[in-house]
Amino acid sequence: MMMLEVRAVSHRYGPKQVLDRVTFAVEKGEIFGILGPNGSGKTTLIKLISKELPLASGEIVIDGRKLSALSAKQWARMAAVLPQTAEAAPGYTVRETVALGRYPHQRGFFPTWTEDDEAALRDALAAVGLTGKIDEPLERLSGGERQRAYLARALAQEPKLLLLDEPTNHMDVSGQVRLLDRLAEAAHARGLTVVAVFHDMNAASLYCDRVLVLNKGKIAALGAPADVMTPALLEEVFAAPIVRLAHPASATPMFSFMPNKKQGESPVGGLRLSFLDDAAVLTAAAPLRVLSSALIGAGFQWATHFVNRQVGLDYDCSDAEGDMRRYLEQHGFPPERTVGMMTAVDVRDAVWLQKEGEAFSVAVMATAGVGNAVDAARAWQHQPLAARPGTINMVVVIDGVLTEAAFVQAVMTATEAKAKALADCSVCDPETGTLATGTSTDSLAVAATQTGQVFAYAGTATELGRALGRLVYEATVEALGRWEKRRKRR
Numbered sequence: 217m218m219m220l221e222v223r224a225v226s227h228r229y230g231p232k233q234v235l236d237r238v239t240f241a242v243e244k245g246e247i248f249g250i251l252g253p254n255g256s257g258k259t260t261l262i263k264l265i266s267k268e269l270p271l272a273s274g275e276i277v278i279d280g281r282k283l284s285a286l287s288a289k290q291w292a293r294m295a296a297v298l299p300q301t302a303e304a305a306p307g308y309t310v311r312e313t314v315a316l317g318r319y320p321h322q323r324g325f326f327p328t329w330t331e332d333d334e335a336a337l338r339d340a341l342a343a344v345g346l347t348g349k350i351d352e353p354l355e356r357l358s359g360g361e362r363q364r365a366y367l368a369r370a371l372a373q374e375p376k377l378l379l380l381d382e383p384t385n386h387m388d389v390s391g392q393v394r395l396l397d398r399l400a401e402a403a404h405a406r407g408l409t410v411v412a413v414f415h416d417m418n419a420a421s422l423y424c425d426r427v428l429v430l431n432k433g434k435i436a437a438l439g440a441p442a443d444v445m446t447p448a449l450l451e452e453v454f455a456a457p458i459v460r461l462a463h464p465a466s467a468t469p470m471f472s473f474m475p476n477k478k479q480g481e482s483p484v485g486g487l488r489l490s491f492l493d494d495a496a497v498l499t500a501a502a503p504l505r506v507l508s509s510a511l512i513g514a515g516f517q518w519a520t521h522f523v524n525r526q527v528g529l530d531y532d533c534s535d536a537e538g539d540m541r542r543y544l545e546q547h548g549f550p551p552e553r554t555v556g557m558m559t560a561v562d563v564r565d566a567v568w569l570q571k572e573g574e575a576f577s578v579a580v581m582a583t584a585g586v587g588n589a590v591d592a593a594r595a596w597q598h599q600p601l602a603a604r605p606g607t608i609n610m611v612v613v614i615d616g617v618l619t620e621a622a623f624v625q626a627v628m629t630a631t632e633a634k635a636k637a638l639a640d641c642s643v644c645d646p647e648t649g650t651l652a653t654g655t656s657t658d659s660l661a662v663a664a665t666q667t668g669q670v671f672a673y674a675g676t677a678t679e680l681g682r683a684l685g686r687l688v689y690e691a692t693v694e695a696l697g698r699w700e701k702r703r704k705r706r
């Protein structure tokens with residue numbers, strides 16, 4: 217069932233055409249976003265639907281009834297609007313402001329305030345979190361609170377259709393999340409239809425079932441955010457470089473801008489390996505983009521420090537992450553910009569290899585121990601393992617721009633080269649007696665400067681992949697040799 221139909225609606229201010237044959241329909245219970253750059257006609261569209269501007273061309277139908285046939289009071293029983301600006305009318309309290317929302321439901325010349333009116337008012341105030349401010353004068357509220365009071369007035373109207381022009385304009389983050397969550401709740405539980413103008417693409421993507429993208433008064437796109445909010449479309453419409461990212465917890469895309477930064481110096485030359493008593497530390501002159509499985513900074517991250525910390529064989533692993541975070545803070549490494557790994561291997565044996573290619577540079581830091589060696593193909597045969605010390609930790613740094621595919625391929629290439637190094641060193645899984653492919657607690661970080669040449673791939677079909685595989689292989693063999701030597705000396 218459609219709650220709102222907009223058919224071939226055009227609008228002019230004098231000679232200026234600001235909407236051009238705009239057609240779309242919004243289903244009952246939908247949260248529908250309107251996006252577009254400044255001046256694209258969003259507010260005009262809301263004003264036409266809310267009867268604030270006369271409709272000169274096209275047709276608008278609300279819940280099956282033509283807008284032109286609805287009186288102001290009939291309209292207000294079906295729809296409510298929260299305008300862009302929320303200026304306080306002097307002298308009104310929050311209660312009085314919200315009570316005005318009940319006017320469309322009241323009849324006769326001397327309407328009485330019913331229990332239903334009071335319940336609707338209380339519900340609306342609770343929904344926007346303003347119950348505690350019911351008797352405050354509106355002008356004493358902050359901009360965000362005032363916006364919420366006006367939203368409560370719109371909710372008290374108990375509309376089927378709620379029109380919002382930038383609803384989170386004056387709100388801080390928690391206010392935004394609370395408001396949008398409440399709207400989503402009301403839409404899904406009560407079948408409220410919400411049509412809202414958004415400037416924040418991320419909020420629109422997270423909360424809208426569908427979005428309409430307006431550009432110069434015309435529809436540039438219409439559909440589910442994940443389908444239509446493509447970087448190409450958004451870049452064209454907003455004339456700004458936009459990147460689309462995967463949200464960590466929701467299947468809706470996130471957006472950010474690409475700053476127009478000058479390319480910095482290649483930081484591979486600026487990498488520095490240093491040692492603390494109990495850690496090998498790699499420091500980069502500029503932040504590197506990293507994909508890692510490390511204890512701290514796992515996943516994609518930007519980091520300037522890579523800390524490979526040595527712990528005793530009897531280390532209590534129950535809160536390794538918290539402990540590592542404290543360790544980093546105590547030693548002056550910013551945890552949000554540090555990739556932190558742990559090992560029981562002596563970090564003085566860390567291997568550091570670099571290769572300067574024509575088109576790229578690659579560097580590898582590795583520590584290795586194989587007291588905990590495992591054949592990944594036979595690990596299922598193991599008894600549940602008590603983690604034994606002996607981990608292979610590796611940081612691979614590439615000077616260049618890696619695509620996400622190249623990051624994943626670099627992880628694959630490094631892992632395959634490590635497995636081959638173990639095989640060539642005849643390292644066996646003690647439980648199965650077969651050749652080991654790694655240890656059960658290995659960490660890997662692949663880092664890239666994200667300046668200079670672009671690498672779309674880093675598999676063994678590429679020059680970069682071949683150099684990377686070779687370096688990882690050599691570093692692993694060397695690190696295993698050092699570990700073995702130290703073990704024999706004990």
Ligand SMILES: Nc1ncnc2c1ncn2[C@@H]1O[C@H](COP(=O)(O)OP(=O)(O)OP(=O)(O)O)[C@@H](O)[C@H]1O
Nearest residue numbers: 229230232234252253254255256257258259260261
């Ligand atoms: N009353 C008016 N008289 C003349 N021109 C107007 C009037 N109101 C808006 N406009 C113009 O119409 C165009 C569309 O305005 P509208 O407010 O609908 O855009 P918008 O997409 O909501 O913009 P914003 O993102 O800045 O709020 C703009 O160029 C604006 O300058």
